[in-house]
Amino acid sequence: MPTPIETVSDFCATFFEDGGRPAVRRWFTPNTRWVNEGLAVTKGVEEAIALIDGLGASMGIATVRIDILAIAADGSRVLTERLDRFERADGSEIGRAMVMGIFEIEGDKIIEWRDYFDVNAVQKFAAD
Numbered sequence: 001m002p003t004p005i006e007t008v009s010d011f012c013a014t015f016f017e018d019g020g021r022p023a024v025r026r027w028f029t030p031n032t033r034w035v036n037e038g039l040a041v042t043k044g045v046e047e048a049i050a051l052i053d054g055l056g057a058s059m060g061i062a063t064v065r066i067d068i069l070a071i072a073a074d075g076s077r078v079l080t081e082r083l084d085r086f087e088r089a090d091g092s093e094i095g096r097a098m099v100m101g102i103f104e105i106e107g108d109k110i111i112e113w114r115d116y117f118d119v120n121a122v123q124k125f126a127a128d
Contacts, residue, residue: 003073004077007027007103007105007108007110008078008105009068012066012080013066015064015066016063016064016065016087018063020063021052024048027109028110029045029110030044030045031044032048032109032112032113034113035112035114036115037114039119059086060088061086061087061094062089063087065084066084066085067082068081076106081099082101083096083099095121095124097118097121099115099116101113101116102114
């Protein structure tokens with residue numbers, strides 16, 4: 001069984017594939033909550049994928065590359081400091097955001113993922 005840090009590291013490392021859809025399908029459960037503080041909350045795989053699809057349609061985001069700058073665990077909770085880079089289908093960058101996130105792990109699944117970031121910065125590059 002992977003450690004919570006290994007689970008989160010693997011999830012983040014593969015999130016760029018197909019906009020994160022395979023990662024969500026692999027590591028989320030039907031009850032996983034994904035909280036983007038100030039923007040959206042989803043529950044389960046299908047709502048998370050609908051959010052990804054919606055961001056693609058509204059902002060042109062094809063994928064997100066997640067660079068973990070720092071990671072630490074407190075039991076089954078994993079805290080990350082990240083640079084998330086939002087990209088178009090052609091690989092050009094739309095924008096980037098510094099993010100603090102917390103993942104709650106059960107077994108090898110993510111049961112909750114909460115991200116905290118400057119919503120204004122994300123809305124600014126979304127408007128460009």
